[in-house]
Amino acid sequence: MQNSSSGTVSKPKTGSSLPSEASFKRKRGVFQKDLQHMMYGFGDDPNPLPETVALVEDIVVEYVTDLAHKAQDIASKRGKLLTEDFLFLIRKDLPKLHRCTELLSMNEELKQARKAFEIDEEKLLQNEG
Numbered sequence: 001m002q003n004s005s006s007g008t009v010s011k012p013k014t015g016s017s018l019p020s021e022a023s024f025k026r027k028r029g030v031f032q033k034d035l036q037h038m039m040y041g042f043g044d045d046p047n048p049l050p051e052t053v054a055l056v057e058d059i060v061v062e063y064v065t066d067l068a069h070k071a072q073d074i075a076s077k078r079g080k081l082l083t084e085d086f087l088f089l090i091r092k093d094l095p096k097l098h099r100c101t102e103l104l105s106m107n108e109e110l111k112q113a114r115k116a117f118e119i120d121e122e123k124l125l126q127n128e129g
Contacts, residue, residue: 031057 032053039056040046071085083104090096 028054028057031060035060 032050035053035056036048039048039053044052067086067089070089072081074085074088075081087097087100090100
């Protein structure tokens with residue numbers, strides 16, 4: 001009986017690691033459609049092999065995770081993670097840095113446009129009322 005109970009004790013341990021592995025597998029594939037479109041945009045087949053998309057996804061997720069951890073290490077001295085921490089990490093990759101700064105400035109322009117639209121909408125509603 002002790003053998004079966006010790007076997008039972010070890011089974012929950014392996015069982016407890018399986019749900020985390022299963023949840024990881026469920027989270028995989030989240031970016032596959034987007035990556036397929038991006039791969040096609042960069043000259044790949046319109047319907048790339050699922051294995052290729054999964055490999056690209058693994059590479060992208062690993063890169064972003066590593067970048068986030070490095071940015072957090074930099075920010076830990078300050079206690080707050082900022083956009084500048086990411087920009088600092090990619091400072092030597094000029095095309096990537098320029099694209100990020102371009103996207104950040106476009107994001108700021110969109111925020112300002114939304115804010116201006118909301119103010120205009122409020123004025124319009126006040127004039128009607």
